Amino acid sequence: MIGVRGGTFDPIHIGHLRATQEVAEALSANGTADSSLQRIHLIPGNIPPHRPQTLASAEQRLEMVRLATQNNDLFVPDDRELQRDGASYTVDTLRSLRKDVGNECSICLIIGMDAFLSFTTWHKWKTIITLAHLVVTSRPDYTAQPLQAWAQALQTENTLDLHAQPAGKLFFVETTALSISATDIRHQQAEGRSIRYLVPDAVYDYIQQKHLYRTP
Numbered sequence: 001m002i003g004v005r006g007g008t009f010d011p012i013h014i015g016h017l018r019a020t021q022e023v024a025e026a027l028s029a030n031g032t033a034d035s036s037l038q039r040i041h042l043i044p045g046n047i048p049p050h051r052p053q054t055l056a057s058a059e060q061r062l063e064m065v066r067l068a069t070q071n072n073d074l075f076v077p078d079d080r081e082l083q084r085d086g087a088s089y090t091v092d093t094l095r096s097l098r099k100d101v102g103n104e105c106s107i108c109l110i111i112g113m114d115a116f117l118s119f120t121t122w123h124k125w126k127t128i129i130t131l132a133h134l135v136v137t138s139r140p141d142y143t144a145q146p147l148q149a150w151a152q153a154l155q156t157e158n159t160l161d162l163h164a165q166p167a168g169k170l171f172f173v174e175t176t177a178l179s180i181s182a183t184d185i186r187h188q189q190a191e192g193r194s195i196r197y198l199v200p201d202a203v204y205d206y207i208q209q210k211h212l213y214r215t216p
């Protein structure tokens with residue numbers, strides 16, 4: 001089994017990292033030796049399909065992901081969306097991952113509750129759930145809504161189901177509420193307020209060194 005978490009990561013912050021760590025623990029809990037979680041790919045998006053362009057460049061956002069994950073063997077920075085032209089659609093990313101890991105390996109696409117609430121607007125969302133499981137983490141200020149029929153049909157509360165088939169299940173993980181967003185971090189940095197401890201120290205140092213998110 002592998003996990004995948006995409007994001008704009010402008011910049012990556014402890015909200016992303018802590019929630020992903022807690023998913024890793026949840027998914028490994030029932031894994032058998034040969035099917036437990038192998039790694040989680042952290043994939044910065046090239047051109048976000050649904051939002052304005054980023055402030056930091058693709059290379060800078062990837063470098064911040066590298067710095068944030070350098071001491072965690074489970075988290076793998078993955079630049080495949082930066083290698084593609086055009087919009088970074090998740091369905092294309094999952095197809096590319098499937099080519100790498102084959103059809104038997106479980107892929108867990110990790111998204112936050114905010115993303116899940118608009119999931120049915122995503123490009124080819126019905127194909128996405130044939131390529132991966134959806135693992136949804138809680139996020140402060142985004143409350144779960146009653147599940148639509150398609151989601152009810154896929155939902156499981158047993159992680160063994162995620163190991164037993166390669167894709168097609170929906171699983172919710174209650175994660176520690178950290179009310180942090182990259183938008184707030186960018187604003188605080190622009191206003192000259194400290195963002196220390198909202199991002200890993202190495203990311204903090206990089207942002208200062210490159211003068212990122214400062215108003216010109």
Ligand SMILES: Nc1ncnc2c1ncn2[C@@H]1O[C@H](COP(=O)(O)OP(=O)(O)OP(=O)(O)O)[C@@H](O)[C@H]1O
Pocket residue numbers: 006007008009010014015016019110111112113114115137138139140178179180181182183184
């Ligand atoms: N504080 C957080 N706690 C849990 N999940 C988070 C948190 N921040 C972001 N996420 C999740 O991480 C994924 C990628 O998020 P993204 O890179 O857009 O971060 P963001 O902080 O929401 O950025 P921005 O403020 O620029 O929109 C999304 O699925 C989002 O739900």
Ligand SMILES: O=C(O)c1ccc[n+]([C@@H]2O[C@H](COP(=O)([O-])O)[C@@H](O)[C@H]2O)c1
Pocket residue numbers: 005006007008009045048049050051088089090091111115121122123
């Ligand atoms: O493929 C899509 O249509 C699509 C639509 C919205 C979001 N996504 C992906 O969801 C992930 C989180 O998005 P965001 O905006 O919260 O950073 C990121 O990997 C995006 O590429 C993907």
